[in-house]
Amino acid sequence: MLTVASCSEFLETPSKSKLSTENFYDKPANIDQNLVGIYGALKPFSKYYFVMSEFRSDNLFNTTEAKTNDQSDCAQFNSTGLLTNSIVASCWADHYTLIAAANVLLDRMDGAGLDGAVATQYAAEARFLRALSYFDLVRFFGRVPISLHEIGPSEAFNIPQSEAIEVYEQAILPDLQYAVEHLQETATDYLGKEHKERVSRKAAKALLGKVYMQLAGYPFYQDTKAEAQALFTDVLATYTVNWAPTMKEWEEMWLHENDNKYYLFEIQYVAEKGQGNPATPYSKGGNTYADEYCGANLTAGSHIYVERDLQEHFLESNTIDNGDGTTTEEYIDKRLWGTVNTGLTYDEETGEYIGGATDQNNFCVKMFENKVKRGRLKYADMDADIVDRTCWPQNWPVLRIEDIMLLQAELLGSSASNIDSNGNNGYFYLNLIRERAGLNALNTLPEEAYQQAVANERRYELIGEGHRWFDQVRQNTFVNDLQTMFINYRDKRDASHSSTYTIYANRLSQNSALYPIPQSQIRIREGLYTQNPGY
Template sequence: MKLYQYIISGAVSLSLCFSSCDDWLDVTPIDTRTSENFYQTPSQLEQAIIGIYNGLMPLSEYSWVMSEIRSDNVWVPYKLGKQRDYVDIACFNSNITTISTISSAWNDLYEIIARANLFLSKVDQVEFAADLDPVKKQFVGEARFLRGLAYFELVRYFGRIPVILEPVSIEEAMTIRQSEIVEVYEKAIIPDLEEAVKFLVDEPLNYAGKTASAGRATLSAAKSLLGRVYLTMAGFPVQDESKKDLAKTLFKEVIDYSDANNNKFWAKDMDEWNKMWISENDNKYHIFEIQYIAANGYGNPMVPASVPSVSPIYTTVKLLGNTVYCERSLDKIFTQKDENDEFIDQRCHGTIETGNMVDEDGKPYTGEDFYVKLFEHNVKRKELGYSDISSQIVDRNYFPTNYPLIRLEDVMLMYAEIAGPTTEGKGYVDRIRTRAGLPKLDQNITPTNFADSVDVERRRELASEGIRWHDIVRQGRFKQLLQDMFKRYATEGSETYDLYLRVKDDTYLYPIPDAQMKVKEGLYEQNSAYK
C-alpha cells in the first residue's frame, strides 16, 4: 500500500495539528489545546509522522523547475515577454523574487520543518510499550530525516536561511535572522541526519510494531542523504574537502547493503530499468522516493510540467504544454546509433522522446526531443505490459508516478566520483554502463578522463531527476556550462545568445522570496544577484 493512501484517511486528524499557513512564519498550531490533545497515543504520533511526509508532495515540481530546468540538461526556448515561472528560471531572469514557484518552494519546505518541529516537541509525552521503544526512536529518526532533507533543499536553493529547530511564535520568528551556509549544515542538517542514521532501520515498523506502509525513510536513505550532504559540502561553495571520506564511507555501506540483500534497489537489465518508472513498482527500486497516487491532489505535479502537448493516444488529459526539451548536447549523446540503426545507449527510448510520437492533432511530432522517463503515458504502459489506467488519470494532477529523491545508481556514481579510477570506482560505473548496452571504461583511463566519464554517466542515468543543477553547482562549473549552452543555441548578438550574460558567479542561488523580505524590514539580507 502506498504511503499516501494512508494519508488520505488521516488528513482530517492532521488538519487539527498543523496550520495551513501561507508563509513559514505562521508556524504555531491553529489551536494549541487541540494539538496537545492530539499527541496522546502511538497511533496519533504515526499520523503526525505521515503528515510530515505529506509535505513532500510538491517537491517534485520544484526539483524539476528549480534544478533540472535551471541546468544544461533542459532547453527552454526564450520568448521575450512570455511570463512563465519556468521560462524566467531557465533564462536566468534576475526579476524572479516575486514568482510563485520560488515563494511556494520556500513556504512548503518550511512547512515540512514546522511539522517536524511540532512532532519532535511532542514525541516524548507519548508512551510506548517497552518492547516498542525502538519504534518510537524510528519515528524520531524519520522526523529528523525529513527536517534535514528540507533544510538541505533550502540551503542549496537559497543559501543563507533562518534555522528554526523548535516551534516558535510569530513574534519569536520575527527575531530569527539568517544563518551562514556552513552554520545551516552544522546546526541543522548534519545533526538531524546523524540522528536519523542512529535511529532508522531498513525495514520500518508502524506504531503497533508491524511492517509499515511503503515509502518511509530507511537507514539506507539516511546514509545516502548524509553522504550526499557531505559530498556537497566538499564542493562549492563550502569547499570542505575533509567531508569526502565521510561521504565515501556512507556510500560504500549503502552499496554493500544492496549487494548483500540480493541487489536490493538494482534493476538487473533494461527491461526492469524501464519498468522502474511505472507506478506499480512502488518502493522497489528507489532508495527513497516521493510517493503519489491517482487521486485529486495526490498526483505527481512534475509530470504535466515536464511534457509538451501530446496526442490523446498518450494521455487524454490536457498537460501544461510547457516548451521544455532535452538539451541538444545531451540529446546528441543519447541518440548515437550503431550500425543497425539502434540506439547505443539503451536508456534513450525510456528517457527521451525522439520523434516517434504524434502531436495533439494526430500528426507526427516534429518538435525537439523531450523527457518521458517519468511520463506514465498509455503507449509506454502498453509497451511494458501494463494495463491502461487512463480512466484513473482524470486530469493532469492525477499522475501516480513516484519521484525518486535517492537512487542506488546515484550513490554508486557519487562513490565513484570520490574513489576515482580505482577497481571499485570503475566497477560501479561499468555496472551501470554495461546494463545500458555501453562498453566498459578503458582500464587505463586517466583520473581526468574518469572524472569526465562519471559526470557524463550521471547526466545520462539521472536525467530529468533534478540532480544536474546541484551537481554542476557543487563542481563550480555551472557558469561556464550555462553560458556555453546559450551561445550554442543562437548566433552572436541575438537575444538568446545574450542570455549568457545573465549567468553570473552569484546566480547559483535563488532570491529570498519577496514576501519574506517584506515580513520585517531589515530582518533578511537578499542574495547578491537579486539586490
C-alpha cells in the same frame, strides 16, 4: 514558520494535516498520524526538484519567454522575475511547512506513551525529513533561518538568516547523524507493521553522504570526502536490493506499479485528483504529441526540450546488417525510450518505434508515465484514471542507488587499485550502469577523462530527476556549462533568436548558484533578511 505573514496561523498548528489539537499528541496512533502528515508535506517537492533544479541545468532547454510563466524564469536566469516568482516562493514556504510540522512533533511526542524504541524511530524519521528540507533550502537559497523547535509568529519574525555552513552544522548534519544511528533497515510503526515507503537507515546514510559531497565542493571545499565514501560503501554493500539488473526492469521502475521497489527513498503519489506527482505535467510542457501520449490536459505553459547535444547522445546509433539485404538502426544507449521522446511513432503490433531522427519537439519522458510507455512495456492503459494533471501516480525518486554508485565512482577515481571495503573500484560501479544501458565498459582512463565519463554518466542516468544543477554547482561548472548551452543554441540551432540567447548567457555569474530570497519574505519585516547577491 517564516513563510509569509498571512501564514501565521500555521505556526501555531502542529501539523500540515490540520488535524491537530492540544491533545493530539497524547497517544501512539495520533503520533503516527502526525508523522504521516509530515511525509505528506513532501508532495510538492518533486516540482521544485524538476523546475528549480532540472530546468535550471543544461539537461533541459526552455524556449518560452520568461515573461510567459514562472518556470521560464528559473531556466533563463531572470533575476528580476525570480524575486516574485510563485514557484520559488512556494518552494520556500513548503519546505518550512514541513520543518515546522517536524519541530512540533519532536517537541510534543514525549507524552504519548510510545515504546522507547518506537519513539526513537519516529524521531529519527522526523529528523531525516527536516534535514532533507534544510538541505534543499540551503542549496536553493544559501543563507536561511534555522528553527529546531516549535515557535510562534512573534518569534518566527525575529529569527535572522544563518550562514549556509551553519545550516549544515546546526541542522542538517546533527539530524542526519541521529537518523543514521537510530533508523531501522525498514521502518515499522507502533503496531510493528513494516512501511517500505518510509525512510530507512540506508536512505539516511545515502543522504548524509550526499551532504558530505556537497560540503566537499563549491563553495565550501571542506575535507569531507572520506566521510562520504565510508557512508556510500555501507549503502552499496547491499546494492542489489535496489538494483534493476536489466533494461526491462530499469524501464519498468518508472511505472507506479513498481513504486517503493527500486528507490532508496521516494515521495509517494497516487492516481487521485490533487494527490498525483506535480512534476509530471512539466515533463510534457507545451510540446506536441499530447494525444499520442496522454488524453489528459497537460498544458504547463513552457516548451521544455531535452538539450540538443544530450539528445544526440541518446540518438546515437549503429546500422546493423541483417544479412538479408536489409538493415536495422540500433540505438546505442538503451535508456533512450525511457528517457526522451524523439517524435518516433510507436507500433503496437511490433512493439517497435518507426521512423525517427532528431525531433525539435523532443521532451523528457522519464517522469511521465504515459500510455505509449505503458503500452510498449505491456502494462494496461491507465488513461481513464488520469482525470486531470493532478492525478499522476508515479513516485518521485529522492534517492536512487545509481546516484550513490556514481558518486562513489567519482570518489574512488580512475585508479583500478583504489577499492572500497566492498572490494570494488570506481570502474565497477560506473560500468554496472553503462553496460546495463548497452554502452561499452571503460577502463584505464586518465583521471580527467575518467571524471568526465562519470559526470557524463550521471547526466545520462539521472536526467529528469533534479540532480544535474546541484552537481554543476558542487563542481563549479554551472556558469561555463550554461553559457556554453545558450551560445551553442545562438550559433548553431536558432540564429533567428540570437540576441535572446545572448541575453540568457550574459545573465550567468557566480551569483547564479543561488535563487533569491522570495520578495514576500523580505517584506515580512524590513531588515530581517539580506537578499542574495545579484538580485
